[in-house]
Amino acid sequence: QVQIQQWGAGLLKPSETLSLTCTVFGGSFSGYSWSWIRQPPGKGLEWIGEIHHSGNTNYNPSLESRVTISADTSKEQFSLKVTSVTAADTALYYCAREDGGFSDWGRGTLVTVSS
Amino acid sequence: QSVLTQAPSASATPGQSVTISCSGSSSNIGSNYVYWYQQLPGTAPKLLIYRNNYRPSGVPDRFSGSKSGTSASLAISGLRSEDEADYYCAAWDDSLSGRVFGGGTKLTVL
Numbered sequence: 138q139v140q141i142q143q144w145g146a147g148l149l150k151p152s153e154t155l156s157l158t159c160t161v162f163g164g165s166f167s168g169y170s171w172s173w174i175r176q177p178p179g180k181g182l183e184w185i186g187e188i189h190h191s192g193n194t195n196y197n198p199s200l201e202s203r204v205t206i207s208a209d210t211s212k213e214q215f216s217l218k219v220t221s222v223t224a225a226d227t228a229l230y231y232c233a234r235e236d237g238g239f240s241d242w243g244r245g246t247l248v249t250v251s252s
Numbered sequence: 253q254s255v256l257t258q259a260p261s262a263s264a265t266p267g268q269s270v271t272i273s274c275s276g277s278s279s280n281i282g283s284n285y286v287y288w289y290q291q292l293p294g295t296a297p298k299l300l301i302y303r304n305n306y307r308p309s310g311v312p313d314r315f316s317g318s319k320s321g322t323s324a325s326l327a328i329s330g331l332r333s334e335d336e337a338d339y340y341c342a343a344w345d346d347s348l349s350g351r352v353f354g355g356g357t358k359l360t361v362l
Contacts, residue, residue: 172351181354181355238287238301238308242297
């Protein structure tokens with residue numbers, strides 16, 4: 138059973154960089170794609186981007202200029218960075234494993250951007 | 253504005269059936285698999301249907317998915333109070349080279 142633990146700073150000021158990391162437990166890191174998804178308060182889900190086991194990445198075009206997703210396979214971790222955050226980036230951020238759908242999710246990290 | 257379109261709400265009484273629809277285009281639903289997620293209040297989404305109509309282990313057969321052209325549907329039969337949740341459809345979009353979600357449908361079990 139895969140478990141995903143996520144962490145990162147929950148309160149940021151405008152223009153700062155959001156940084157979150159997920160660690161995968163259960164020995165199932167290689168061979169899968171890993172995504173970041175966010176959900177603004179009271180709103181729906183928005184896919185941010187993904188990193189494949191090959192290291193290739195795909196990003197949501199609306200966020201691509203500010204987003205970087207990376208992975209450290211030796212630590213079975215993957216990370217998200219979003220630069221120049223604004224209040225519009227306030228959301229619950231989830232990481233998830235893609236295995237024919239997002240089959241396993243982290244519990245979410247609430248990130249609030251406020252001056 | 254979501255790429256995939258869902259009605260914002262639906263409702264039915266216990267024991268009844270309900271269908272939640274998801275409308276897209278040729279670049280997403282029309283040419284790729286559709287996935288459905290259930291999000292109970294205060295929890296992370298859960299995969300309900302994958303590759304249009306397959307259920308992960310543990311998902312009751314009361315839940316079923318279908319796809320036709322550029323639209324997809326999630327049907328829930330024998331509604332229970334615990335089915336009250338937000339439901340999201342998702343697919344890969346070839347034009348955007350990325351994954352897209354519907355805006356979500358809030359199901360109320362009256």
